[in-house]
Amino acid sequence: VLTTQDEDTISSIITGLSAGSVSIIRLSGTEAVPIALKAFRPGGRFRIGWSPASHRVYYGTAVDGDENVLDEVLLLVMLSPRSYTAEDVVEFHCHGGGVCAARVQRALIEAGARPAKPGEFTLRAFLNGRLDLAQAESVSELVGARTAAAADSALAGLRGGVGSAVSDMRRQCLDLLAELEARLDFDEDLPPIDVPALKSQIEAIQAGIEKALRTARAGSLLRRGLQVAIVGRPNVGKSSLLNAWTNSDRAIVTEIAGTTRDVLEAQLSVGGVPVTLLDTAGIRDSTDVVERIGVERSQAAAAAADVVIMVVDSAEGWTDADTEIYRSLWGDGPGSSGCRVRGPALLVANKDDLRAAGPASGGATASTDEHAPLPLPVLARETFSATVRTSASQRKGLESLDAALLDLAGAPQLAASGGVSWAVNERQAEALVRSHEALMRLSESVAADLPLDFWTIDLRSALLALGEVSGDEVAEEVLDNVFSRFCIGK
Ligand code: GDP
Ligand code: ZN
Structure with missing residues (x-):
């Protein structure tokens, strides 16, 4: 539990734990400078009794209590109140990779610092009046953006x-x-x-x-993003759609922890909104019918998703197998007792290139109009707020999909405005x-x-x-x- 301000000088590695060439340790508190000096030996011409000036960088070595050299470091001193926490702050810039920073941190704890709790530097900045609470929250949001x-x-x-x-x-x-x-x-x-x-x-x-x-709506979309489940019978192109949508400039390259192996997951930015796509039934091409349809996984993902995208084959139109999938998710329609999906839904008619290519099997009435509605059974007519025709293999219709998704999520103004303001x-x-x-x-x-x-x-x-x-x-x-x-x- 974080209590109101205490007198401890706190210390923590403040850079990411994954590989990188520099790791930074930050000390904050009234004893930051004396503690740092117990673990720092300046290089060059400095004498005993030397003390560092504020907002300057010093080269030297970090040492433990027995004068063993732990790393070559840069020392950065920022005296109160001109620092992140408004307290005396000292940073050790160590070599990256984790080992050096971990032993320098240990030496600083031995020299009298206490390990900082999550958010404690920013808490101190808040308690010292450097940031208001909303600004402090923005710091965390900025890091997590x-x-x-x-x-x-x-x-x-x-x-x-x-x-x-x-x-x-x-x-x-x-x-x-x-x-x-x-x-x-x-x-x-x-x-x-x-x-x-x-x-x-x-x-x-x-x-x-x-x-x-x-x-608030824009804020929630930007911070939490949208979970989008892609459902549909095998072979309609769910995985291809996910790949086409992701292998574009929309892809978010950051690694998100906790990605499950069971569901194929992709991260993309749609008009600035972080979107997590879940391709549920597309991982294993099993011969087992239940497994192939992946009913259970689709149900769980669709129930948890903010938006469900159901994919059908544009050339074949809506088939009995689609009705089967539909019923497993929506029962007799939204609001019916068998309905597991709570969020809104989009229909994607994929493989539109096949439909446009000419009269497909039984497709005498096929039109090449990309906005031509897909004839739906009565059951499903009220379910989908829009139908988007795509060709995953030709990467067509993805902009319409972006727009339909943002529209459905209540974020069209976000996409249009470009410059995003506070939320x-x-x-x-x-x-x-x-x-x-x-x-x-x-x-x-x-x-x-x-x-x-x-x-x-x-x-x-x-x-x-x-x-x-x-x-x-x-x-x-x-x-x-x-x-x-x-x-x-x-
Ligand atoms: P899933 O089982 O629903 O995930 O379907 P896949 O993405 O694995 O695609 C099944 C097959 O359809 C693959 O051979 C794809 O190359 C093909 N396919 C997917 N999308 C399209 C498309 O838009 N047009 C055409 N012509 N073929 C597609
Ligand atoms: Zn697939």
Whole structure:
């Protein structure tokens, strides 16, 4: 559990644990410099009694308590308050690969530092007033961003977006509260409250909250992304579609931990939204019917997915086998008792090149219009919000698929706008909703002409909720919750 500020000097390897040419260890706290100097021997002409200046880099060796050389390092000193945490910070830049950094870290612990907990550097930056809570959350989002758009949004948040918007609203609420409380204390001496002006001030603050809340959908899409399950009978081209969609400039190259071997998974960026594609039945080409259809895996993936894409063969049209797959997922349709899919769905008619190539088997009525609707059984007509015709082998129709997916996810404006601005996260949105509700109650109290004390109660709870966003008023549990999600060393 992270407690409020302590006096310890903390230390952690702050670079990634995978191979790289440099590893960095950061110390923060009042003892950062003395502890660092126990483990650092400057190279060159330095004398005993030497102490490093702030914001300079020194070359030397890291040593343990017995003067054994552990690595050749660069030492970077950033004295309070001009550092990430606003405390004294010292960094050791070691050789990468893990071994050097691990032994230097051990030497620093022996010299008196304590290993930092996840998020503890950023927690200190927050407690020391370097960042507000929303900015601190943006740091974690920036590190975890999977697309450029997600990084842009986190950066906008880090540069003050959410926090400063909310601080403005908070200030307006504080002004109102001061006015009301003055009336409570010196009723006689002050002119009566200008109720219409008060109402319009409340509405202005509410409008600001609503505006911030409108970014929540984009925020959730950018941070969490979309899980998309690709389902369909064997051979319609699910794996080919996944490959065509992924082997393009949309591919996200970052490795995501926890990829299961059981389901073929691919990461891509669709209009800035990180999308995880799950190809469920396409891994093993078994002769076992149940295995081939992969019903169970498809069901589980489709039930968990945000969006389900069902692939059929454009040239063959909808077949009885498609109906079978359909029923295993949607039962008698969305909302029916047998329906396992909760999210929205798209229909992809793949192999459109075969349909367009000429009259296929029984395809006398086939048209070459890429927007020609696919005749669907009544059962499935309400299920799919759009049909997209693709040719995975010719990489055609992928832009339409992008657009249909974004549209379905409620993100068309995200794709269009290019430059992505800050967006509130779930914690912030939840607090904003509470403050909006409190302001609604305030309006009702005003309208009902209730005594002033009631007004101030509502206004105080609005203030409290707004303060949770910026961190001006925040319980320790909230801080623990926010910072424990950070990675070690951040
Ligand atoms: P899955 O079982 O649904 O994953 O299907 P696959 O992706 O393995 O594809 C089955 C076969 O269809 C393969 O031979 C692919 O080359 C072929 N195929 C996939 N997509 C297309 C397409 O758009 N057009 C054509 N002509 N063939 C395709
Ligand atoms: Zn496949």
